Amino acid sequence: MLSVKTDNGCHSRSDQKKRDFVSERAKIIPPSGIRRFFDLAGQMENVISLGVGEPDYSTPWHICDAAITSIEQGHTAYTSNTGMESLRNELHRFLQEYYQLDYNPSNEMIITTGVSEGLDIVIRAVVNPGDEVLVVDPSYVSYSPCVTMAGGIPVPVPCTEKDRFRLTPDVLMEHITPQSKVLVLNFPNNPTGGVMRREDLEAVADIAIDHDLLILSDEVYAELTYEGHHIATASIDGLWERTITLSGFSKAFAMTGWRLGYVCAPPELTAAVLKIHQYVMLSAPTMSQYAALEALKHGEDAMRDMVREYHLRRNLFVDGLNRIGLTCHTPEGAFYAFPSVKGTGLTDYEFAERLITEAGVAVVPGSVFGSGGIGHIRCSYAVSRQELSEAIRRMDDFIRSLP
């Protein structure tokens, strides 16, 4: 066998015959819908990006400091598979105080590497090939691909603007079949900012119980609820037994890069999820767990300050959108506005592409989040108020320039 080295010492790439190694599953997952927007944003200067899905704040310094200290003290080994006991205990207190959720720290909780990992392992733990998984639509981009990779069939359940982007029992009923097994909820919702009130969840609970569905509830934006208080799915009568709660530290504590989340579920489900977690992840990053412990213990004031600021920005931005003719329902949670661009005569993709190239404002076309997002754009208001005002001004000029 000849081994040819090139000038830089690396092996050269030969044209040997080989079969297609990529799995069918990997092939059927759709590629990211906005690759070219990344490229466009990269080419332009002075772009205001409302395309971000993360806080503009740096992690509060006392949280970073706790992580640095943990490294200095040599806490750099694996933790228990389920995460540090002190963190789980503190999380138990937090969930009880904030959302009246009672999960046993010893066998009903797993600390995960972001909600992303939690979502993947939970879906793998509960979906059999051929199972139908009802997914609210529009919603975060990962649910359906994760279901597909687990061999399940994602079934979008539309949440429309006329229902304030909430899931209604009637629409849910229309999509239930004998194969339906799991319902994925994501409220406060990314990308719409829609929230479910107690009565909305109670209506869903009746159906879930009647049809013996398991609910996966991704509540990573729970703390970012502006009108009233977030209602946790598992806190509704009859739902704790059939709900897996997914959440994390990324949004509330401005900790996206730390990759830390958690899965809470009844013990038999937790045990199943834990089996997968211990093989694919072993444990969540240790320094991040120390940071999260500090966040739960002493980070609530900083969190409240950030939430108050998002609330002000939301009011400012949504008022601006409506003023320039992009009608927008008032998002009651998360940090996204989801205005309709149908009035402009452009599709959401056309609008987003022209807005970035002609006006220097980056937004995400709504159809990236499912067919329920067609005709809308997702604008993150996790940017400074000055930038929001400037973005509104640019969008106004852009809309006026349209025929």
Added chain:
Amino acid sequence: MDDIDRSLLSLLEEDCTTPLHELAVMLGCDDEEVAKRKKQLEEEGIIRRYSAVINWEQVDKGAVYAIIELKVSPERDHGYDRIAERISRFANVRSLRLRTGTHDLQLLVSGKSMQEIARFVSEHVAPMERIRETATHIIMKTYKENGVLYVEREDGQRLPFSF
């Protein structure tokens, strides 16, 4: 004092030049109500003044700032109040606090030169009745004032798009 008042105060503290209408939109109430609340907070003395945070070190290279700590014998019936009130009349006293620790009163004073600070301490403060001891600390550099950073710091970068 409700949540709207608190938010209004934070917004004004951050930038008191924010237009009234913009404040109203953010707070979710109408312009008149914000004007009324603002006036009330001014009248109650909660809002003391509208001012700018200025890095004078950058403007006036020779200016000197010093923290002066004083040990004071308090007066019967008045404690530290009368002497503090007297010291606070000096225009170059930027702030004045009663605090715990080794000294009682702490002043932040400004001056055009070291000599001016020295003269203020030796001629005005130290000879005052009831002042038992002074300690003067010259400020070398300010990094943060009133919650505002004086040093340039690069923010972390975010990807232009994320879900």
